[in-house]
Amino acid sequence: MEPTTITLHTRFQVGAVDPRIFGGFLEHMGRAVYEGVYDPTSAHADEHGFRSDVLAALRRLNMTAMRYPGGNFASGYHWLDGVGPRDRRPTVRELAWQSIEPNRFGTDEYIRLCRIMGWQPMITVNLGTGTPEEARNWVEYCNCPPGTRYADLRAANGSPDPYGVRLWCLGNEMDGPWQLGHVPADQYAIRAQQAAKMMKDADPGIELVACGSCTTGLPTYMEWDRVVLEYVGDLADYISLHRYVGNRGGDTADYLAVTNSVDRQIEEMDAACRFVQARRRSKKRAFLCFDEWNVWYKNQETDGGGKFAPHLIEEVYNLEDALVVAGFLHSFIRHADVVKIANLAQIVNVIAPIQTRGDDLLIQTIFYPFEMFARRRDGHSLRVGLSGPSYESKTYGRVHFLDASAIHAGDRLHLFLTNRSLDQTASVRVDVADREIAGLLDGDLLTGPDARAANSCEQPEVVMARPYSEVRIASGKASLELPPLSVAAFTLRLT
């Protein structure tokens, strides 16, 4: 393969990388909460009932904003069911996933978990079957000082100090006909506007995410976003977008090109935000909150059959999926000026980088790119000038074999590279136009025996990241060779 040249200039910045693009998502679904983060019966349970082995693995991902409690679950959830003495909390039928919800884990447990993990709480209110007032009451419960009903309830439940939850989502996927309480855009917009007003009246310091189009596939795509943004107006700080992708056609080259369409989805949603801002002649521009994203296509088990903690969508990930996860992260970094929050969906068992089996824990392939990127996230995203070989994909147009993103901070340059070639090594040369590359500080490389290779409890280390130091530095430039189907992340020192 012809070599690829990457040209950067430290002044050609896209924008500061918001650490919240390395967020996660914890839903009351399947075995994400129960048997995932929370399992008082596990040999690994700590004094709060959290699984210490799961938390130790999650800590390596260095996640930021943690969205909770759903997802589709949120649209049937009444938060008061999940607070107060555990033995008095109701067990309810959960309709989104046809499961049993005992409410053993609720707001207070979630906040405790966020504090232990250093996560920023991000709560999705129920705008499906809930009311704007119920949403406003939840803000009071979490954020107001004692002295009024719901703040006093929090204090009575053991937490006199407010939780200070800054990020709130105005419902979940309300454009989707599958959503409990789904309504047309104008009706959702009214509900969201009412909730937003009351929630900000309860705590003016919060930031709100309005529900945008959750897929590009619905006929309402873009029009939904226009209506919602126009109606909610300056009360919306962000609009959400979601994306789940997969290799349905069994064509790896095509699948790895899907990042083109992620770039495009971001740019289209941003265009909707700018269009509405212009029409409203507003100083305020809504930014993007990519609050669910991942690979999900193999396991479609979404019916819990009336059980507690059923095995739902426990996707097994392989090497090509890990490369696609890296592709999402490249795209978020390249769009750092507009994507301010993003949440990997989800964190354990349910379409997750980690799986539990009894007291065992498995690290899946997609864990590694997230870890490799999240360790090197501080700084400004740089425009990446890339010239090199490319191919025409069946579905997503032309892409370079090499996908890349870069973050710069002072004398450090973090570079992230994916070689999408199925069988060719990529020779890469890196040139920072206004600086000299002085050395390699550290690096990691993820690859595996073939595109479909996956880890299992029996063979847990088939696909994993390993330290990588094969970057040659000469005359202030760097060069390296990337094996086929691999992701590299490394930090260079600049003079």
Ligand code: AHR
């Ligand atoms: O993450 C699983 C589900 O996917 C979420 O509950 C929903 O929002 C999306 O459709």
